[in-house]
Amino acid sequence: xxxxxxxxxxxxxxxxxxxxxxxxxxxxxxxxxxxxxxxxxxxxxxxxxxxxxxxxxxxxxxxxxxxxxxxxxxxxxxxxxxxxxxxxxxxxxxxxxxxxxxxxxxxxxxxxxxxxxx
Amino acid sequence: xxxxxxxxxxxxxxxxxxxxxxxxxxxxxxxxxxxxxxxxxxxxxxxxxxxxxxxxxxxxxxxxxxxxxxxxxxxxxxxxxxxxxxxxxxxxxxxxxxxxxxxxxxxxxx
Numbered sequence: 001x002x003x004x005x006x007x008x009x010x011x012x013x014x015x016x017x018x019x020x021x022x023x024x025x026x027x028x029x030x031x032x033x034x035x036x037x038x039x040x041x042x043x044x045x046x047x048x049x050x051x052x053x054x055x056x057x058x059x060x061x062x063x064x065x066x067x068x069x070x071x072x073x074x075x076x077x078x079x080x081x082x083x084x085x086x087x088x089x090x091x092x093x094x095x096x097x098x099x100x101x102x103x104x105x106x107x108x109x110x111x112x113x114x115x116x117x118x
Numbered sequence: 119x120x121x122x123x124x125x126x127x128x129x130x131x132x133x134x135x136x137x138x139x140x141x142x143x144x145x146x147x148x149x150x151x152x153x154x155x156x157x158x159x160x161x162x163x164x165x166x167x168x169x170x171x172x173x174x175x176x177x178x179x180x181x182x183x184x185x186x187x188x189x190x191x192x193x194x195x196x197x198x199x200x201x202x203x204x205x206x207x208x209x210x211x212x213x214x215x216x217x218x219x220x221x222x223x224x225x226x227x228x
Contacts, residue, residue, distance in 0.1 A: 031214060042122075042206055042218035043162065056215065091161055095214070105150055107208075107216055109161040 002026075004110035006092050012116045013082055020078045021113045025094030032075050033107060034067055035091040043091055049075060082117045089114050120145040124207050124219035132227050137194040139222050141207030144188070151183055151190045152208040155201075156221065162206055165192070197226045 005024040013019050025032050031050050035043035046065065047057045051072035064082075069075040079086055093107040121144040131137045139153075150169040154162035168174045168181040168190065180193040190209075194201055204221040211217070 033216065035218075040126075040220070042220045045215065045217070048215065050214075056213070089161075093216075105210060105214075106152065106164055106167055108164060109154075112161040 004092055004094050004108055006090075006110035006113045008113060009111060010114045010116075012118060015084060015117055016081055018078060018080045019082060019115060020076055021090050021092075021115075022074060022076050023092030023094075023110060024074045025092070026096070026108060029094035029096045029108075030072065031095040031107075032069055033093040033095070034075070034077050035093065037089045037091055037112075038087075046077070046090075079115075082115075084117045087115055087117045120148075120209070120211065120217045122207055122209050122217050122219040124205075124222050126220055127223040128225055129222055130225045130227055131197050133197060133199060135197050135226075137197045137201065137224055137226070139192040139194075139205050139207075139224070141190045141192075141219055142188055143190070143207075143209045143217075145209065145211055145217075146185075146188065147212050148188075148209045149212055150210040151181070152210070152216075153179075153181060153192045154206040154208060154218075156204045156206055158204075165205075194224075197224075199226045199228050202226050 007022045034046040037043045049069040064080045067077045089112040092110045095107045123142045152167045153165040156162045168183045174181045178195045182191045206221045207219040
């Protein structure tokens with residue numbers, strides 16, 4: 001079990017450019033989450049997959065954001081036409097599912113991908 | 119919008135004391151409750167979870183849940199300087215969605 005892996009760990013981009021982040025969840029986990037976190041705030045939900053199906057997407061997520069999980073394994077989060085307000089840490093987390101109380105319900109985070117838009 | 123409220127702190131305790139962190143949530147349908155620790159510049163790491171009313175102990179940590187009051191807390195006994203971090207409360211709903219508070223900053227003074 002290698003944990004949740006995110007790439008790249010740091011990205012500096014110019015405003016208007018597109019960026020893509022990749023997340024590899026824990027291998028047996030079928031649920032994958034993307035969150036965004038800014039300084040002094042808790043993680044803010046962006047979107048959630050169960051296997052390859054995107055089950056929920058935050059209303060706060062503009063059309064510039066898109067996420068995929070094509071084969072139910074790794075996922076990508078793309079931000080088009082980046083803005084300075086997109087600067088944040090983008091967190092991926094995964095969960096093994098199961099019923100309430102099952103340890104697999106817990107979500108485990110990757111190390112995060114830091115985005116700075118200049 | 120499902121709310122998870124935490125006192126942002128900062129909370130300061132002397133080394134060896136008990137630190138008490140509190141959290142309230144708005145959704146009565148919430149299923150499970152989690153505490154994460156986050157060091158500056160790092161991602162959250164799970165400390166423990168609880169889903170039944172009462173206390174759950176794991177080493178120096180005790181989580182307490184009161185669903186009637188929609189309240190969950192974390193006690194850290196024998197606090198150490200290495201416990202200095204931000205503690206995030208998270209709640210899982212019936213749709214497997216997780217909601218986080220803004221975190222409480224804890225400083226343990228040697």
